[in-house]
Amino acid sequence: MAEKKMNGKKTLIAAVIVVIVAVLMFAGWYFTRQKPVEGQKDITVTVVYKDESSDKFEITTQAEFLRQALEEKDLVKGDESEYGLFITEVNGVKADADNQEWWCITKSGETVNTGVDTTPIADGDSFEITLTVGY
Amino acid sequence: MNKVKSITVTALMAAILFAVQIILSGLPNIELVSLLVILFTIAFPKNIWGALAVFCVLEGVFYGFGTWWLMYLYVWPILALTAYFFRKNNSPFFWCVVNGAFGLMFGLLCAFSYLPIGGIPMMLSWWVSGIPFDIVHGISNSVTALVLFKPLYSALEYIARELKK
Structure with a gap:
C-alpha cells in the first residue's frame, strides 16, 4: 500500500516534469519562430x-x-x-x-x-x- | 508458448501495428502505435522485437525507404525498451505519463536522424519547427493511454495467459 502510494507520487512528479518540459518547449518554439512580415x-x-x-x-x-x-x-x-x-x-x-x-x-x-x-x-x-x- | 503460437503472435502484432498506423494516418498527430508498442511489450516481451522489425519493414515497403525510415529503427525500440523496463507497472496514470512524454519527445528523437545530414543546426531547427506538433502528439498520447490502457491491458493479459496454457 505504502509502496503503491510512493509510486503514485513518483508518477505525479514525472507528470509535472513532462508538463514543465512541454511548456519550455512551446516557449522555445514561440520565441524562435520566424514571424511573418506585413506589407508588400x-x-x-x-x-x-x-x-x-x-x-x-x-x-x-x-x-x-x-x-x-x-x-x-x-x-x-x-x-x-x-x-x-x-x-x-x-x-x-x-x-x-x-x-x-x-x-x-x-x-x-x-x-x-x-x-x-x-x-x-x-x-x-x-x-x-x-x-x-x-x- | 510453442514456436507456432509465438510466430503467429509476432505476425499478428506487426499486422495490427501496421494497420492501426495506416488507419489513423489521416488524423493530425493522433496515433495508437505508441500505446500498442507499450502494451505488446508488457504482454509479449519476447515477441515485440520481431513484431517491430516486421512493422518497420512494412512501413518502408509502403512509404519508401527514405531518411525518415531510419528514425523508425531506433524510435520504436527505445519505447519498447522503456516499456520492458517498467513492465511490472500496470497503472494507467503511469503509462499515460510515459506515452505522453514519448509523444512530446518524438520530434527530438526523430531529429537525430538529421544529425549526419546537416549537423546540429539542421537537427535543432527541424526539431524546433515541429514542436507544436510534438505537443499535440504528447497530449493525444496521454489521452489515448489514459482511456485505452486498462481495457487493452486486461484483454492482452488474458490472451497471453490463455496462450501459455
Whole structure:
C-alpha cells in the first residue's frame, strides 16, 4: 500500500516534469519562430523540373506566408494535410507519388523546415521548388 | 508458448501495428502505435522485437525507404525498451505519463536522424519547427493511454495467459 502510494507520487512528479518540459518547449518554439512580415514584398520563386530545366517567377504580394503568395499566382495545387497544404502540382506539373516524386521547397538553397502554410516570406526572399525523386 | 503460437503472435502484432498506423494516418498527430508498442511489450516481451522489425519493414515497403525510415529503427525500440523496463507497472496514470512524454519527445528523437545530414543546426531547427506538433502528439498520447490502457491491458493479459496454457 505504502509502496503503491510512493509510486503514485513518483508518477505525479514525472507528470509535472513532462508538463514543465512541454511548456519550455512551446516557449522555445514561440520565441524562435520566424514571424511573418506585413506589407508588400517582392519574392522570387524558381520551379525546377525533373529534367533540371526551370522557370522563374517574380511575385509581388501582400501575403505573409508562402502558400498564399503561390496560390495568388495559381502556381501550386495539392492536398490538405495535418501539416497544411501538401503540394502535389507546381505550374501544372504533377509529382508522381508512385515514383516517389515530391516537391521540395528550399529558400536560397537552404532546407525549409516548415510547410508552405507556415513559411513566412519577406521582401527579397528567393525560394526554389524542386521536383525531387525518392523519399 | 510453442514456436507456432509465438510466430503467429509476432505476425499478428506487426499486422495490427501496421494497420492501426495506416488507419489513423489521416488524423493530425493522433496515433495508437505508441500505446500498442507499450502494451505488446508488457504482454509479449519476447515477441515485440520481431513484431517491430516486421512493422518497420512494412512501413518502408509502403512509404519508401527514405531518411525518415531510419528514425523508425531506433524510435520504436527505445519505447519498447522503456516499456520492458517498467513492465511490472500496470497503472494507467503511469503509462499515460510515459506515452505522453514519448509523444512530446518524438520530434527530438526523430531529429537525430538529421544529425549526419546537416549537423546540429539542421537537427535543432527541424526539431524546433515541429514542436507544436510534438505537443499535440504528447497530449493525444496521454489521452489515448489514459482511456485505452486498462481495457487493452486486461484483454492482452488474458490472451497471453490463455496462450501459455
